[in-house]
Amino acid sequence: MDWDKLRIFHAVADAGSLTHAGDTLRLSQSAVSRQIRALEESLGTTLFHRHARGLILTEQGELLFDATSTMARKLESAAARIRDSESEVFGELKVTTTMGFGTLWLAPRLIKLYDRYPDLKIDLMLEERVLDLPMREADVAIRMKEPSQADLIRKRLMNIRMRLYASPEYLERSGTPTRLEELSGHRLICQNPATPQVTAGAELSNKLLSYDIPSSLTVNNYFGVLQAVLNHIGIGVLPDYLTADFPFLVRVLPEIESVDVPVFLAYPEELRQSRRVAAFRDFVQEEVIAYRRRQSDVITTAD
Known part of the structure; x- marks a missing residue:
């Protein structure tokens, strides 16, 4: 033919x-x-x-x-x-991850990758739907659970938890709750449990909304939740990876949190030798190490 x-x-x-x-x-x-x-x-x-x-x-x-x-x-x-067999890293790399992780953790750090590889073209696809890597809907994925497909190379990056945070200004104005029952005197901000998200986040939001909370704000992504918290609207359910970049946020009711959510980086076996994929993988791993170090510093300072 x-x-x-x-x-x-x-x-x-x-x-x-x-x-x-x-x-x-x-x-x-x-x-x-x-x-x-x-x-x-x-x-x-x-x-x-x-x-x-x-x-x-x-x-x-x-x-x-x-x-x-x-x-x-x-x-x-x-x-x-x-x-990719050439010595330089260039060309398009399709990366997919969730809206929250992509906007709040990954995108702000990409300038360092571009400084290192100025000819790299990244197509960042932010959505909760799991794209099919073997079918090349994306080259690399960062997912909030371990990929189930056997023909993927995967690397566990970190564990995250959903916790309660508020701005100092909000707490100064409205007070700091010391018991879960006291949330009824505050406005709760969280992802709408019906929107696509990690199961642990939806379960925590459902649990909190079941209490007698007269005022709430639900958003369909964590970026919106963060913006509401930063603007002193109430107490928000947010992923703990934000504490390294927003150390001034105050954790509220420390005993309330979700179960661990594993974060995995994955890519197809056929891209094992790709220089672009290797460059992105190494960059993300370096940033995770730096994030953990900063997070430890925030916890030490708080103690």
């Missing part, structure tokens, strides 16, 4: 249009159309239905597109590994 025709077919199927595919491939519409007709003739089947809104794949076209998509992912992986 002609590789060039398959490449053109894949571009047309992806774009849904001969014109748009031609623009991507830098070919005329007529040249693209001739290649598609020739491929259909060689296979003895129709690959596209022509429709007023564009081209729609037939059942046979869907089968071929699945095959060319797999080929494209493998070629992309091979190209990445070839580029």
Whole structure:
């Protein structure tokens, strides 16, 4: 089967249009159309239905597109590994993690990675949905639980817990609760338990909301919870990794916390030799060590 025709077919199927595919491939519409007709003739089947809104794949076209998509992912992986064989770290790295960890811990630290590798292009995808690494939806993931797929390399980075924090200004104005029952005199800020999040956080929020708390603020991510706490709105449920970067926050009711939440870094086995992945992995591990040191300093100072 002609590789060039398959490449053109894949571009047309992806774009849904001969014109748009031609623009991507830098070919005329007529040249693209001739290649598609020739491929259909060689296979003895129709690959596209022509429709007023564009081209729609037939059942046979869907089968071929699945095959060319797999080929494209493998070629992309091979190209990445070839580029990574050079001495410099450059190119795109797709990283996925949760909204909270990505915005509050990872993103503020990335300037150090860019200082080290200025030609690196990071596509940071922040969402609670677990992306499929073997299918190359992302190159590296930082997840709040151990990955279940066997074909992933994984490294446990740290454990975190959800705890209660407030600003000094809020506590000066509203007082500091010393017993769980005293939360009824305060405004609770937490993630809405119904929103996607780690189970430990949802369980703690549900437990606290079950008490007689007349005023609360629920947000769909920890970034919003933090902003509300920093603006003295109430007492918030936040991950403890924030204490290193926001040491002035006061922990409230120290006996109240979630169970441990493990944080793992994972990437596909096929990217084991990738220089970009290795650079990111080493950077994150260095930052975790520095974070632990700062966290210990905060605890020592508090004691």
